[in-house]
Amino acid sequence: MAFSLFVSQKTFKGQLPREETILLIRRHWFVLTLPIFFIFLLALLPFLIYFFIKNFNWYPLFSSLFWFLTMIYFLILWLLFIYNLMIYLLTAMIVTNKRIIRIEQKGFFNYESATVKLERIQDLSLNIKGFFPTFLNFGDLEIQTAGALVKFTFRDLPNPQKIKETIMRLMEKTNFPG
């Protein structure tokens, strides 16, 4: 659809006839915390500088300039934040009744999409490694297809065990219909 604001949340560009979206999954929210934390720390920097310069003689004359330059600095931090948010929101895994699609936005003009048909899937494996992934229950899902040397890997998926079970149920329906 040309104007995708009004379409159902379960449809996507390139959807096939009679193809239903079963799952739309983005990476776990934890992947955003590190960039946001650094941006937050950087946002505190002007206030730290203000703490040091407020008692200088020249500060009253330059205070408005200081806060104006701080706003320019915040504009840059805002751009960093929305860029990271955009990358997070545009990177997703779509599981339909026919295939699995990996959409990866790597930059403004850098986009990758990979598709694997359900009937081509040979093996599904989970990989949860580390303190935070274990406690927050997110990890990688690897899909091995028939005849392919390369595995499809979906990184940092929330609740990957449930996603694996859903895909296996869909595979059973595809390979053994009725």
Next chain:
Amino acid sequence: MKFVLIFLFVVLTVYLWFVFLTIYHLVRFGVGKEPKSASLYVFLGSMILLILTVIYFSQVNWKEILKFIGF
């Protein structure tokens, strides 16, 4: 003063272009309702920051500052 205005114009143009690209990508390529909602928040947040920047710019006493540094 002219250079200051040119500086502000360039900064805001680059900023608005970046914001436009972000919102365009979210609306055009986003799947599901979250990217669309996020694009609204990005737009509102960007406009608020833009207005605040212009307000702070208008409060700067450029004549006094330029006189102090010798221009």
